[in-house]
Amino acid sequence: MDNGLVTIPGRYIKPPSHRAVKHLIIPGVEIPVIDMAALESDREKFVQTLCKASSEWGIFQVLIFLLREFICSQLRKIIFKIFYFLFKEKMKYYTEEVFVPVRYCMSMTPSQETHMEWHDHFQHYFSNREKEHPWPKKPACYKLMSALSEGLGLDSNRLVKSFGDSEMILRSNYYLPCPNPDLALGMNGHTDSGGLTILFEDQVGGLQARKGDLWYDLKPIKNAFIVNIADQLEILSNGKYKSIEHRVLVQPDQTRLSIVAFCNPSRDAVIGPLPELIDEQNPPLYKSTLYQEHITNVYTKYLDGKHSQKLQIK
Numbered sequence: 001m002d003n004g005l006v007t008i009p010g011r012y013i014k015p016p017s018h019r020a021v022k023h024l025i026i027p028g029v030e031i032p033v034i035d036m037a038a039l040e041s042d043r044e045k046f047v048q049t050l051c052k053a054s055s056e057w058g059i060f061q062v063l064i065f066l067l068r069e070f071i072c073s074q075l076r077k078i079i080f081k082i083f084y085f086l087f088k089e090k091m092k093y094y095t096e097e098v099f100v101p102v103r104y105c106m107s108m109t110p111s112q113e114t115h116m117e118w119h120d121h122f123q124h125y126f127s128n129r130e131k132e133h134p135w136p137k138k139p140a141c142y143k144l145m146s147a148l149s150e151g152l153g154l155d156s157n158r159l160v161k162s163f164g165d166s167e168m169i170l171r172s173n174y175y176l177p178c179p180n181p182d183l184a185l186g187m188n189g190h191t192d193s194g195g196l197t198i199l200f201e202d203q204v205g206g207l208q209a210r211k212g213d214l215w216y217d218l219k220p221i222k223n224a225f226i227v228n229i230a231d232q233l234e235i236l237s238n239g240k241y242k243s244i245e246h247r248v249l250v251q252p253d254q255t256r257l258s259i260v261a262f263c264n265p266s267r268d269a270v271i272g273p274l275p276e277l278i279d280e281q282n283p284p285l286y287k288s289t290l291y292q293e294h295i296t297n298v299y300t301k302y303l304d305g306k307h308s309q310k311l312q313i314k
């Protein structure tokens with residue numbers, strides 16, 4: 001882009017069947033908004049609202065004022081600087097591996113893709129198994145996970161326990177202005193393969209969530225994080241919470257930045273519908289699966305930009 005590119009390189013052009021179709025997009029949607037302050041003031045109501053948003057949408061906005069101020073003023077600037085590094089510097093971290101301490105990559109797995117996604121990203125992987133890159137025992141999404149457990153009628157620590165030694169991927173996505181935004185996608189439609197995703201985006205917009213055949217254009221709101229249920233939580237909840245498919249469109253004249261925390265189960269965890277949720281009326285909708293195996297499956301599907309593999313392991 002710095003060299004004055006006027007059309008996108010062929011590898012970024014999506015075939016017509018993969019492009020965003022305008023009449024299937026619902027503009028300016030506001031997904032449910034949940035204020036973390038209510039967790040202290042009225043826990044029961046908080047749990048109810050969270051549970052409803054996770055079942056009906058699988059994606060919602062969360063207000064956490066202090067943290068957001070910090071992220072706005074500091075983190076965004078720092079991450080922009082990292083993307084401004086010389087290409088040669090960034091390439092020192094280039095890899096297609098996921099479970100490495102630091103990764104820089106374009107698209108997802110360029111060597112296996114015919115049509116790339118219009119973004120670059122830096123990714124950090126944290127796990128208590130890795131001595132060099134440990135993460136605190138409690139997952140970053142601990143409070144939300146506790147409330148989500150209660151929403152299933154279970155002990156507040158039940159979901160966290162099922163994650164085992166939880167892991168985390170912290171990822172910054174950088175979407176440059178695109179000279180042909182209608183021919184490309186910033187990120188293909190996918191569901192997140194892990195547990196719970198917490199996303200911070202700037203005010204540029206472009207994130208869309210899918211319900212049926214329609215794509216809902218999610219309007220960024222100030223002072224909010226976006227949280228979405230990912231595949232492993234859908235499976236643990238036996239389908240009560242929905243892992244929603246989402247994608248990102250690109251803009252002709254604006255750079256977009258998103259910072260995403262994927263709060264995931266341990267890769268050793270065996271994930272299946274929680275036995276407490278199963279009875280004659282509620283048979284298991286998913287088979288138990290090793291999380292590690294599952295992520296491989298989902299990852300392959302993810303590259304096709306189709307529904308995730310979880311629908312096939314039923």
Ligand SMILES: O=C(O)CCC(=O)C(=O)O
Pocket residue numbers: 171173187192199201207246247248257258260
């Ligand atoms: O950039 C965004 O808003 C979405 C990013 C995303 O879906 C992902 O990294 O999995």
Ligand SMILES: [Fe+2]
Pocket residue numbers: 190191192246
């Ligand atoms: Fe995602």
